[in-house]
Amino acid sequence: MVETAAVVVLAFYAIGYFVLGGGDIGVGMLLPFLAGDAGERRLVVAAIVPFFLSNEVWLVAAAGVLIGLFPSLDGDLLGGLFPLIVAILAGWILRDAGVWFRGRLGGDERAARTWRATCDAAVTAGSWVVAAGWSWVLAGWLSGKADGVLTEPQVVAAIVALLTLFALHGVAFCGLRLDGPVRERCARWFGGAAERRTFVLTSTVLAAVVVVAGSALPFAETVGDGRTLDVLLPAVVAVTPVLLAAQVWVWRVFGRRVSDPRHDPRGRIAMTP
Amino acid sequence: MTPETVELARLQFALTAGAHFVFVALTLGLATLVACLQLRATFSRRPVHAQMVRFWGQLYVINYAMGILTGLVMELQFGLAWSGLTHFAGNVFGSALAMETLVAFFIESTFLALWIFGWGRLNRWVHLAVIWVVTLTAYASAYWILVANGFMQNPVGAELDGDTLVLTDVAAVLSNDSTIGAFWHILAGALVTAGILVAGVSAYHLRRGTPHTELFGRSLRIGVYTALPALFVVVVSGGIQLSGLDDIQPMKVAAFSHDTARIGALELELAERLGPGEYAPPGLARAAALVMLMVFVLLFLLLGLNALLASSRWLIVRARAWHLLLMAMVPLPYVAMIAGWVFREMGRQPWVVYEMLTVSDAVSDIPDSAMRASLVTFTALFGVLIAVTGWLMVRHARSDPATVALGSTAPTAFAPADGTGAGRDERPDPSAAVLTFVGR
Numbered sequence: 001m002v003e004t005a006a007v008v009v010l011a012f013y014a015i016g017y018f019v020l021g022g023g024d025i026g027v028g029m030l031l032p033f034l035a036g037d038a039g040e041r042r043l044v045v046a047a048i049v050p051f052f053l054s055n056e057v058w059l060v061a062a063a064g065v066l067i068g069l070f071p072s073l074d075g076d077l078l079g080g081l082f083p084l085i086v087a088i089l090a091g092w093i094l095r096d097a098g099v100w101f102r103g104r105l106g107g108d109e110r111a112a113r114t115w116r117a118t119c120d121a122a123v124t125a126g127s128w129v130v131a132a133g134w135s136w137v138l139a140g141w142l143s144g145k146a147d148g149v150l151t152e153p154q155v156v157a158a159i160v161a162l163l164t165l166f167a168l169h170g171v172a173f174c175g176l177r178l179d180g181p182v183r184e185r186c187a188r189w190f191g192g193a194a195e196r197r198t199f200v201l202t203s204t205v206l207a208a209v210v211v212v213a214g215s216a217l218p219f220a221e222t223v224g225d226g227r228t229l230d231v232l233l234p235a236v237v238a239v240t241p242v243l244l245a246a247q248v249w250v251w252r253v254f255g256r257r258v259s260d261p262r263h264d265p266r267g268r269i270a271m272t273p
Numbered sequence: 274m275t276p277e278t279v280e281l282a283r284l285q286f287a288l289t290a291g292a293h294f295v296f297v298a299l300t301l302g303l304a305t306l307v308a309c310l311q312l313r314a315t316f317s318r319r320p321v322h323a324q325m326v327r328f329w330g331q332l333y334v335i336n337y338a339m340g341i342l343t344g345l346v347m348e349l350q351f352g353l354a355w356s357g358l359t360h361f362a363g364n365v366f367g368s369a370l371a372m373e374t375l376v377a378f379f380i381e382s383t384f385l386a387l388w389i390f391g392w393g394r395l396n397r398w399v400h401l402a403v404i405w406v407v408t409l410t411a412y413a414s415a416y417w418i419l420v421a422n423g424f425m426q427n428p429v430g431a432e433l434d435g436d437t438l439v440l441t442d443v444a445a446v447l448s449n450d451s452t453i454g455a456f457w458h459i460l461a462g463a464l465v466t467a468g469i470l471v472a473g474v475s476a477y478h479l480r481r482g483t484p485h486t487e488l489f490g491r492s493l494r495i496g497v498y499t500a501l502p503a504l505f506v507v508v509v510s511g512g513i514q515l516s517g518l519d520d521i522q523p524m525k526v527a528a529f530s531h532d533t534a535r536i537g538a539l540e541l542e543l544a545e546r547l548g549p550g551e552y553a554p555p556g557l558a559r560a561a562a563l564v565m566l567m568v569f570v571l572l573f574l575l576l577g578l579n580a581l582l583a584s585s586r587w588l589i590v591r592a593r594a595w596h597l598l599l600m601a602m603v604p605l606p607y608v609a610m611i612a613g614w615v616f617r618e619m620g621r622q623p624w625v626v627y628e629m630l631t632v633s634d635a636v637s638d639i640p641d642s643a644m645r646a647s648l649v650t651f652t653a654l655f656g657v658l659i660a661v662t663g664w665l666m667v668r669h670a671r672s673d674p675a676t677v678a679l680g681s682t683a684p685t686a687f688a689p690a691d692g693t694g695a696g697r698d699e700r701p702d703p704s705a706a707v708l709t710f711v712g713r
Binding site: 038042045046049050051053054056057058060061063064065066067068069071072074075076077078079082083085086089090092093094096097100101102103104105106108112116224225227228231232235236239240242243246247249250253254256257258259261 | 335338341342345346348349351352353355356357358359360363364365366367368370371372373374375376378379380382383384385386387390391394395434437439440441443637638639643646647650651654655658661665669676678704707708709710711712713
């Protein structure tokens with residue numbers, strides 16, 4: 001019973017990460033394809049910017065819940081998947097640095113433009129590495145091997161399928177976030193289907209993959225000691241609504257679509273110093 | 274797995290944790306100062322106060338990224354490289370990390386996004402509350418990490434059951450002497466670091482004669498008068514820790530005082546109790562402690578002098594030689610922080626969980642080549658990013674406060690109370706702050 005609750009809590013944070021963080025990873029992957037010029041690249045990065053911090057903390061939380069509730073699984077999984085986890089972390093660092101530092105150099109001279117192009121490249125490359133790393137991990141779990149790096153043909157096929165899923169999820173997320181030509185371009189990927197419905201669909205598929213893949217993990221053998229769970233689990237369950245409320249607040253404050261200031265009749269935003 | 278794996282894993286963890294500690298020290302201290310400045314600005318509605326929040330806030334934001342990125346890697350490194358530790362002590366240690374991620378990291382990052390992009394969008398009192406939540410959760414983060422670290426230094430509230438530790442007394446784990454003392458010590462050290470940085474950067478501008486004399490004059494005074502009392506807290510909390518250390522880690526005390534007879538006696542006693550082995554910490558522990566103490570004495574003298582000089586408004590603006598001294602002081606707290614950390618961590622070697630689990634028993638069963646590849650990857654990435662962050666911080670520190678991007682999209686956020694602020698009812702474009710952050 002306690003163990004089931006622990007698995008549910010872990011699944012909640014993991015799904016939260018893949019659905020929310022997966023969206024901005026997908027956008028990062030497709031940055032060069034979704035944006036036609038420098039102005040649009042700025043918009044596509046802006047689509048993820050208010051959320052990337054609040055999205056990635058879901059993975060931080062999932063990792064915390066994993067080490068807290070399933071301490072030996074944490075060591076076995078991360079140790080067994082060592083190269084993939086290192087790659088995911090490296091990709092994550094790269095894309096975060098790209099997002100974080102992109103706007104720190106103002107101006108429009110050549111050096112500043114190169115700086116922003118370099119940051120965009122870091123976001124795209126990092127996003128591909130993160131997505132590929134997770135696809136590989138999930139593909140391994142789907143094949144029933146929790147803590148090893150597999151290279152069978154069916155695993156490779158699953159990796160390609162999952163990468164496609166990340167990309168589609170990114171397009172769906174981008175379509176919800178932006179306005180104007182980029183939004184239309186995103187809509188075309190899904191044949192003009194309603195954006196909310198597309199995002200719900202890609203989210204559901206991602207969540208289902210996480211649940212099915214995660215069910216291969218040996219939770220029963222690795223769950224923490226009962227005395228730890230008795231204290232930690234109620235604490236985690238108690239703070240979760242607070243964390244969720246903070247997230248909902250962020251979505252509400254920044255949920256409006258970002259529109260291209262070049263098409264904005266007020267034209268007030270393009271005045272970055 | 275070979276002895277080299279252990280050394281590679283140790284080096285990797287030391288570099289990650291060291292980089293993390295350097296940036297987080299400033300994050301903790303500067304967040305406090307920015308939160309206090311914003312409190313003042315929200316009440317006073319004076320433009321100079323608002324400008325101080327934005328200038329120092331932007332420096333805080335640039336610095337923040339490295340803390341988060343190294344912190345992330347460190348959190349996963351426990352599982353990656355130290356699975357022996359998660360197997361042995363995960364029942365206690367893991368809970369502290371879990372609480373840190375949920376009640377601290379998660380909230381801190383979510384609210385930081387609200388603060389950065391909520392400028393002018395949130396009600397100004399709500400925006401003020403947001404930065405205070407960011408600051409307090411940063412403290413909470415430090416506390417929970419020190420619960421984990423304090424448990425490794427002084428494993429209380431748990432007992433051995435088979436080959437793993439189980440939690441027996443939550444209150445003992447949460448109120449561990451090794452945690453509480455270090456918490457206040459680090460918090461105060463972070464304030465010294467931030468105070469001296471703020472004073473040093475302000476001195477740079479005053480020395481150059483920038484037009485923002487009021488902004489930097491006030492900042493210089495705030496920096497100096499934060500750092501001095503904080504240094505007292507550092508020495509008191511450090512002294513309390515040191516006086517209790519003999520009960521917890523007598524070997525660390527013996528190494529610190531270079532008492533070879535005592536070290537020998539303790540080694541014999543440990544060998545008798547736990548079997549043969551190397552139980553004395555390396556000489557680096559004592560060297561680090563001495564560096565820490567010397568820098569402390571230097572800071573103490575210099576800050577005393579600074580506090581006297583900063584009482585004169587004339588000197589604050591005109592004393593160019595003193596400005597140079599303040600600028601030169603900026604690295605000192607960093608040296609002391611790192612040295613103190615090296616003393617704490619090297620001084621407990623060879624243990625990862627004190628007198629229970631050695632570092633070499635904690636390392637994961639990972640091939641040398643994989644460990645080396647990850648060490649090279651992270652060192653290269655962090656090396657480049659630290660250089661970029663440092664360059665951006667220096668660049669921002671030297672820039673004109675009138676050009677700060679952070680908060681620039683909220684012209685009405687701190688409009689004068691007399692109602693002269695034009696267009697007060699005009700809401701800024703919701704995506705303006707985001708687009709400013711992204712750049713052109």
